[in-house]
Amino acid sequence: MALVSGWFVLEESHSAELRKKKEPDEEIILADDTKQVTLDDSLKEPPPTRWTRIFKERDIWLASAIYGLLAFSSLGWEEVFSVWIITSIRLGGLAFTSEQVAIIFLIGGFVYVFAQTICPAVIDRIGPLLTYKLSAGYFMVFTIIFPFLHLFVSYGKTALMVACCILFAFRCVFDIFAFTALFLLVNHSVAPDLIGTANGIAQTSASLSRTLGPLLGGIMLSWGLSNDLGFPFDQYFVFFVFGFGLLVSVIIACILPPTIDTRKKSINIP
Numbered sequence: 001m002a003l004v005s006g007w008f009v010l011e012e013s014h015s016a017e018l019r020k021k022k023e024p025d026e027e028i029i030l031a032d033d034t035k036q037v038t039l040d041d042s043l044k045e046p047p048p049t050r051w052t053r054i055f056k057e058r059d060i061w062l063a064s065a066i067y068g069l070l071a072f073s074s075l076g077w078e079e080v081f082s083v084w085i086i087t088s089i090r091l092g093g094l095a096f097t098s099e100q101v102a103i104i105f106l107i108g109g110f111v112y113v114f115a116q117t118i119c120p121a122v123i124d125r126i127g128p129l130l131t132y133k134l135s136a137g138y139f140m141v142f143t144i145i146f147p148f149l150h151l152f153v154s155y156g157k158t159a160l161m162v163a164c165c166i167l168f169a170f171r172c173v174f175d176i177f178a179f180t181a182l183f184l185l186v187n188h189s190v191a192p193d194l195i196g197t198a199n200g201i202a203q204t205s206a207s208l209s210r211t212l213g214p215l216l217g218g219i220m221l222s223w224g225l226s227n228d229l230g231f232p233f234d235q236y237f238v239f240f241v242f243g244f245g246l247l248v249s250v251i252i253a254c255i256l257p258p259t260i261d262t263r264k265k266s267i268n269i270p
Contacts (some may be wrong), residue, residue: 007160047263059189059260060198062252067182068205069249070136073242074175076213077143080238084146085164089153091225092235097247103111103161104168111169115176122177127251127261128184135177136250142171144243147236185253217242 054060085101087093123131145167149160190198220238227233232240 008213025220027215043189054194054197054201056191057190057194057198059256060186060194060201063182063186063189063260064115064205066132066252067186067202068204068209069208069245069252070178070182070209072209072213072214073143073245073249074179075137075210076217077239078125079214080217080242081083081146083218084221084235084238089150089233092150094149094153094164096157096161096164100157100161104164107165108168108172111222112176113174115173116180119177123184125179128181128188129256129258129261132178132181132185133250133253135174135181136246136253139171139174139178140166140243140246140250142174143246144236144239150235184261185256188263191264200253 066202082101082105084092085094085096085104086098089095093169126134148163149167152160152163186198186202187195217238220241221235224234224237
């Protein structure tokens, strides 16, 4: 049945005479001894494909790079922090117990919920681009500041616990602000009909970074705790690397145009 249908229906299988009859005659207009020929529609340039348009959109590639750096630094830091904070004081950690670590993350969970309630109002007021720049900048500060708590171990575990909870709470706020603003930047980087493809590219970048962050973070922390190189290549090194990743993301965000604060208009393609 497929063979018979293809033979009688598909034009590719018809004879040359039959195909010629189906082809529209070219319109010829004579004026002042000049011949004008209307070209067949098949000779016109085809509309750009989805991927052709995506490759020409610089903003989505910049936003995806930012997303990858943010995911790399955020998730990598969280994995390293939970190991570093229970490391012995002799090796540069805080020697916290698992119960103390659980309390810190529990407080962080409540702060995440609170930050999500105020984040939309902040973004509506100053825009997603500025929100990301500011939140990622402060996020960087609270990412690299934690290992310096080791210098205050003489104040006792209670003081360190309070300091950790406060710093971790601020970090959670800027974490939520940065990711939420970045989601909007990704959606605003392309026309509405390309948002699905754009999010696929951004999520791919983030997924690869979420894999590399904990892996490289664990390697760097282990190396920093075991070498004898001293500052900044000891326990501080891995935190500085993640902080540098956030700094690079802010620099890339400065390249994005201010128009990315609003959604792009649809493009009608014939």
